[in-house]
Amino acid sequence: MGSDCDSIRDRVAELISGTLKEGERAHIQGHLAECPKCRAYADRLEEEEQMLTGFFATFDSGISRLETAVLNALAGAEAPVRDRSIALGRNVIGAALARHGLAAAVLVVVTVYFVITLSWISQINECIRLSM
């Protein structure tokens, strides 16, 4: 094996799997044309590449079946949590608003009560003053 072979073999895996940069392709292919051992290595990787491609293609039918299973499960699944979280959020906000609204209403009633009471007292005092 030549001194260049080690570094070339590093790149052969990229060449075969298709991730090698375009600019490096010619150099690697040139070496493979000259070096029988590296070419044999590349041929073996090419065989494995076809095995891998075929191997992962076998999953396609299984994926369709699994997709169908997910869709069936989806039909019976609960609605996204957001619907409930929004409802929950609204309840929380609603409760807070209700509390504050009640407090405001009480404050208004108390204020009006004091204003009316003070007005009455003032009128009564005025009547007493006039009668005297």
Added chain:
Amino acid sequence: MNDFSDEILVEASRRGDRSAYALLVKRHFRYVYAVCLGVLGNVHDAEDIAQDAMLKGWVKLSRLDKSDRYDKWILRIAKNLCVDFLRRKKSARAFFAEKAALGGYKCGDNYDLARAVARLPQEIRLPLVMYYFDNKDAKAIAEKLEISHSTACQRIRTARKQLHRLLTEGADDG
């Protein structure tokens, strides 16, 4: 509806539209499954976890901040579920060895190849599996896995070399 973007389908799904989410399932399940297979290295468990991930995605859709990032989000869910699954095992290495010995694959002539893939370290197995599931598009898998293109290429190259070594140096010895 098939032409709708993920963003539109996610928004519709959030309103409870199951048919919209069904389209997201059809569009992304393949990659979710590939991630599960890549992380777990076992077909049966990958099938279970991938289905769980898609359904969890439906239920947790409100937690997705950006609707147009559904693809990466659902892959992260799948990956996290796989990691949790593995964490429950004594150790990933023992788990893979056991599964390989028990024959977790039903791939006929591909049995040795399946076992060799299962024996690859997870870090390089995942990009490898994704690569072959995604029409050998390294750029696409880099985006899906949120790694750089050069990192994806480097991991695929390393995986291919290790796979070759496993297949030629008695990968099926246990």
